[in-house]
Amino acid sequence: MSNRIERANSQIQKALQQILHFHMNDPRITPFVGVSEVKVSPDFRYCKVKIALTDGDYSKADEVMGVLKKSQGYIKNQLASMLDMPHIPQLDLVFDKSMQNAIRVEEILKGLDIPPETEDDEN
Secondary structure, eight states: OOHHHHHHHHHHHHHHHHIIIIIOOOTTSOTTEEEEEEEEOTTSSEEEEEEEETTSOGGGHHHHHHHHHHTHHHHHHHHHHHOOOSSOOEEEEEEOOHHHHHHHHHHHHHHSOOOOOOHHHHO
């Protein structure tokens, strides 16, 4: 990936974080909503944005994603005012399930009955 795309990904991610935390006045968008990853296409026309819920309450995921998708025009206008880019990319907002999957794997691992290793097992 080129430095130009990486720099754009970073700038867009920071700007989106600011918009979500300081500019959105919707109470359904909590401080526990974050941008986990941003991937801009090489032509800077499209941008895939992964949204993560960091509080572990995934029951709100559909509601939060609905609010964000309805607010895409506002978010894109805010991005345009914050970024110095000739073209603001079309945003594709998707829910990031990696945190949810990691919690599920951890729960499964805790449920396994694995006896502790002893020194006799090493020989």
